[in-house]
Amino acid sequence: MSWLREHVALPESLSTDELTDRLTALGLKLEALERPGHDMSGPLVVGRVLTMEPEAQKNGKTINWCSVDVGAANGTGDPQGIVCGAHNFSVGDLVVCVLPGGVLPGGFEISARKTYGHVSAGMICSTQELGLGEDHSGILVLPEDAGEPGDDVFGLLDLREEVVELEINPDRAYALSIRGVAREAALGFDLDYADPAARAVPPANGDGWPVEIEDAEGCPVFVARTVSGVDATAPTPDWMARRLLLAGMRPISLAVDVTNYVMLELGRPLHGYDADELTGTVGVRRARDGEKLTTLDGTVRALDPEDLVVTDDSGAIGLGGVMGGEATEMSQTTTRVLIESAHWDPVSMFRTGRRHKLTSEAGRRNERGVDPTICEVAAQRAAELLVEHGGGTIEDGVTVVGTAPPREPISLPVDLPAAISGMSIPADTTLAHLAAVGCDVEVDPRGDSLWATPPPWRPDLTDPYDLVEEVARIVGYDEVPSVLPDAPSGRGLTRGQALRRRVGRALAGAGYVETVSFPFVGAADLERLGLDGDDERRRTLRLANPLSAEAPDVTTTLLPGLLSATARNLGRGTSDVALFELATVTLPENGAPPAPLLPVDTAPSAAQWEELQRAVPAQPQHLAVTLAGAREPAGWWGPARPATWADAIEAVRVVADAVGAEVEVRAAARAPWHPGRCAEIVVGEHVVGHAGELHPRVCASYDLPPRSAAAEIDLDVLAAHAREVVPAPRISSYPVAKDDVALVVDADLPAAELAATLREGAGELCESVRLFDLYTGEQIGEGRKSLAFALRFRALDRTLTDAETAEARAAAVALAVQRHGAEQRA
Amino acid sequence: MSGPNTDFDPVEVTPLSAAEVERMRDEALAAVEAAVDLPALKAVRTAHAGDRSPLALANREIGALPPQARKEAGQRVGQARGALTQALAARQEVLEVEHEERMLVEEVVDVTLPWDRSPRGARHPITTMSEKIADVFVAMGWEVAEGPVVEAEWLNFDALNLGADHPARTMQDTFWTEPADHGLVLRTQTSPVQARTMLTRRPPIYVVCPGRVFRTDEYDATHSPMFHQVEGLVVDRGITMAHLRGSLDHMLQSLFGEGITTRFRPSYFPFTEPSAEMDMVCFVCRGTGAAEQGGTCRTCRGEGWIELGGCGIVNPRVLTACGVDPDLYSGFAFGFGIDRMVMFRHGAEDLRDLFEADVRFTLPFGSEV
């Protein structure tokens, strides 16, 4: 906050909360607010060391017994006796003393205490103890003109700081700097703003370090300044180190810290080279094939021909704008520094950063776009800071290669901000707000539009709508009224959507619990289903970057997820489980064409759209159910009824009823089902899925109890065959004639087939055929079974005679005898 | 008719004498009165009113009497039988009532016995929540649009103003598919459905698109590689941010009650310009940030607002890529997480509960949320 206040005249009355609220409303969202130093309290004062007597201690340490003038701060004016373990100060120095009753960071309260044979009435503080930095090697010695003994140091040292952390959206890279945030604060409260980039810089001349730019597109501007005679050991000033720390950067050395400090202040990343390690002309070009570079993180990187590199006569010395090279890195012995302040192509920065998996504060700014017009200013600022704190001189040579690309004006209809935001925004408000964000605004002579040239630090402003957002956010999104649009009359849910809801409700009503699973599977999951090598469900879409190597594929069947979910429930103590899932599966085709990357400046042509559609794999809606344990639990009514293959088939019938489709059930063999207890579900000519008992090996491999059952169907195909309109049945008001028939047939004749035969044979007088008993046993004979059916006969127009009923029944039996070799049981 | 028989006369047959008829009647009435239950009464009915009962036999002899005597005897027997029938009916009614009362007492059951014989089922709260959201918009005349989860890269990114070198493309950690040059991804947002809608329909467009989306997030209590989003898209003439806010306010009030409104904060999404983050007034503390019992509200952590998602005016570049003339039409779009809404609406604490399929978690939600 103190840094911010240097550049914008924030009134004292404005609280930090008010400021951050406004910044949040402007689009710089408050992420965190920290208040270091706010847990400290006085008395914390300037002291002058009057005497110090070194005393050797038994533990080998030497302490200093000091008397310190703290003015009137201790109430008596007498010197304060303080024990101090550090030695980096001498009599006459100004230091910071915390007196008894004072509290240091972390709630560390100071009291007079007996130590090393003295009563120490307070403490002489180090930088670290004051929360000002990491340096704990010695106590903080204040400059001679810092103040008088007894002066309060809170204000003197800005001990109480507020650190505002903002979340910056990628389009607002300018706000990744004090410069940018100060500007936002100024426009938010209509305050005076002192642009830290408004500095005098010497003009370019031919005396600077020679620089040649081979790729002006990748590096439009390159400024080089040299500072020589720098004290390599000069420390970073405490205030600068503190600001870097509070900004989340670790102080390293003066030269590095200065470049980082300028980056935080102006938003312009800089790079410093040890000029004595540079040989010859500095250049910028794209990397060569096979070129390698050791970056200053110690990694040897194989460069890509798209990477922009900085070079000298020795070859590549840095990844331009992303990370410097090790060979020319500034070190503890660097006395001559070459400051590079260059503008880089954001796209190239982004690609290089991603390619080398490099993220850095510099790269983050360079890939989002930096003000290209402040290269000179930033270099000058860094050079001045370096000289100020490290000595030496700025060499006269000023190298500037290239110029910042000019900005094109954007035409904005004056009424567009109002028309898009829905707020009433007069033209002069638009003009004022665009000017506040730094645009040069000119009203078109015709008056209904204006031309705004965005400032160089706003590469994100390219379209009229971008300007609308700028105006709208300053007016305030809170002002946007709430108005319902007049939607045209809709047609409600599609048939497919409505049917899916119905299926879900029907299954929930039938006692199934819906699950939502991840669609990721691996070969092992499919193996556990017992799929053949050529089963089409093994043809999966493979992920390039799966989260787990065990499940790298997008699934073709819902069963692996559902079976695992069933097992998980059993493992957690639920003994009877019935689940369902309704989701898409992905069925890629062999040899499918790639999806084209179409242009975006116009809509795709019909052919292009067709091509794109073909590339996207089919993703039908599937429905699957699993059952394990009891379908009905044991209770006082009697024993449990275990879930069986028949329940799985019944679940499919429930679904078919819900969508209004008529399905036929036929015996089939398919993994993962028990080959003798698997049904295929047929609608029309299509097999829509399978249901039945799971293969014993599948039960075992998924940790399910024996006889667990499952079904999976393609809901899209089923729904496509659903009746749209149910024909109303005609109900006869004549009495029904009932008759039963028991037939003995071969054991492998499907009951459904025999029933269909009876129905066919009985003719149109037959109202229904229902199987009511199944019997096998000695009486019937090996390989045979007895099926008993209840037949109901009725005519629409008359009461049937006994003869008519008997005739129809006889015809039914006759057809069963003829077609299946059935014998009628007495 | 109760005088003694002094003269022998065939007419004066004994069973038909007044005294005898009276005796038979009294005997029968006494038997009726003595019947203790319905079976006993049935036996009495047979014995005294049946075909072979004394009164019935007496009745048969009436025909042998001379006319005068016949009439008298007929009346006598008839009256006796009438009295008996009446008594039987009365007794029948009493015994039936008694029987019913006794039966109702005897048949008492313990109605607290459990009948959890047929299993309970439930739909997933994400399903029902997304239907609930969709229904609000369908009621306004919008339609529900859907699209594939394995999607063309162009539709997931490029058509939405997210070019290959857009820094925002790294914000979304995308699942890519093999082969890498086939341009297919697991959609990172439901926005490609919006692009598909614009490419296949003419404006006016009013659609809401719920669905599954994927990001390469590690799976933990607050992150999941798969989650659910709902996005809305309107493209029509004269659409403004005010329409966006109106639609969202309406949705929130339908879902969370009167007074729940939105707050917009400027943000950045390539798909929209201007863009905003939207927050909703916390429906628990209604914006105060305080819990009813004191302390801070747990739902919004004392903020008074719940972060919902992003929204804005559809970027004209997107309209162009999707074949809509930006000079004629403008649009708005919004999107937010369904899973998160389920979590804060129902106070769920671990995102994984939504994806572990534990029936103990899902069952209480039943079929609607």
Ligand SMILES: [Zn+2]
């Ligand atoms: Zn709340």
